[in-house]
Amino acid sequence: MATESANGVSSPELNERDVVITTNDNRNFTVKIGVARVSKTINNMIQDLGESLDLSSGIPLPNVDGPIFEKVLEWCEEHKNAPEIKVEQDPHTRERKWFTMTEWEEEYFRKFLSHLWDLAMAANYLEIPSLYYYTCQKLAERIKGRTPEQIREMFGIEDDLTEEEKAEIRRTNVWCTY
Amino acid sequence: MTFIVEDQSYFGKIIFPRNYPVQAPYIQICTTPNLKEPRKFLYLPIIENWKASCTAKEVIQATLNVMKKLDQHLNLFYSSPGLNGLQIDILCDILKFIDGSNIEKCSLVSKSWENVIRIYRKILPLRKICALVIHQEYNTYNLVVRIFLKTYPRDIERRDIKDAAEELVKIPSYFYQTERKMSKKSSILIPEYNHVNISALQNCIFDEIVIPNPPTHIELSFRNVFYIGYREAGITINNQHRDLIKIFDWLIQSQRDVSRYSLLASGSFCPDLDTFCEKVLSAFESTSEPGNLPSQIKIYTHQDKKGDQFLQKLFDRLGNLDKKRIKHKNAKGVKFNVRISGK
16 A cells, blocks of 8 residues: 655655645635655645644645636646756857747647736745746747837836936947847 | 745755764755755754754754845845846757857847846857858958858859859958959958957967857868959969968877867968878877877869879878878778869
8 A cells, every 4th residue: 555644755645635726715625646746845845744744634835826726726737747848048148948839838828818926926935947938938939029118018017217217228238139 | 844034945965964963963954056066055054063062943044144145145036137037048949059150149138138148158059150161361460260161162163253152251341342353452351350460370279369259160271262353353362272271281290189170271282282281191190099190181172284293192191191090981090082173
């Protein structure tokens, strides 16, 4: 029989057990441990708490709210057996190499386009590298090629730079073409 | 145990060693928000200056205090204007997917974006620059270094002047005055920050202090970017091959990896071009690390009798080299890209 302990064991039996996760709006999500473990933060907590982990009383996630966690869970469910992603960058330009997304992933981001910031925040906190870097890439895709005005409008950012400051930035970046 | 700080809860462990209270306990926080390494041990003054008389209650109180401070700090961070709750780490990770030119554009979004970009510029992607073109200024001993974002000099020939002007960056004056005849002064229309004197060129290449955000592939060329204008004005360029030899010598003598530089020679055959090629071949033949040498040597020239002789000589010489090194498409090493253009 597989061990009951959660301490560093990823036994199939343990992965099939449910754990309750409570988000900051006090919503409880009953999740299979195998799915929850896609998040390194939750996985670490399960490992650290070991036998003292009470699966029914809930793991609190103070920095994630329910609606976003729901979306994250959708990702985790799909990626529970996915291999770790490899983040690569161009050694000369330091620019990150773009990931090739599956159709499911493209559709996922299309569906949650207006929640990309929140997804990135949640993925960062929950330490889900695939969701985090893919979301960052999606955000970069939206920023690329847009003017500062369009970026501000897209993300609801206030233009707090004076004309003098803008002129100074343009002067410092001698090759800027905008 | 669960710590409740400012209405938020965190998991943590306080581990009391066997010889407690002689030895201090360890405090480990499992879910500190937004810390890169969430499982680190907390080091508190009470632990560092541990006394056996300290009680467990004091340890817990000190832990709560430090977490409260951390929480306040994070709240301050989140309320930073313009970021809209986005963490600086996340913004950096987004910007790392974007090329240097777009990052500069993002500096103009807001003060906080500008701050983040300025502070993290050294780890963010660099601007892709296609070519660094160097030529000697008229009447002076200055070398003029010009940086192109999109266009290689050779593209200019294929386009009319107006089209080229749209792709060239920061060299507005000449191309927008197409009616104007080139005069000797005209070449000094290049912005001042692109001028370096010949001794500064070494710094420019090796220490990268003159050129911010050094380019990824640098084509060192004395081929004149104002080719059309000079031809109209009947001016020919002298000494370019000699300067190319000088730069090649610097690259070799630097004993560094200079593989991201390529050299472009063009023009009619002359003894200097011959000397240049001789030097390049000798360098590649004698080095033990050809991968550290300039990745490409391109020679563009016209077809004539001298050209044929030159090619024959070149091919004879190439027979002595490692064929794989020459022919393999992506291999570094000597790669003579000889283009003969008919008159």
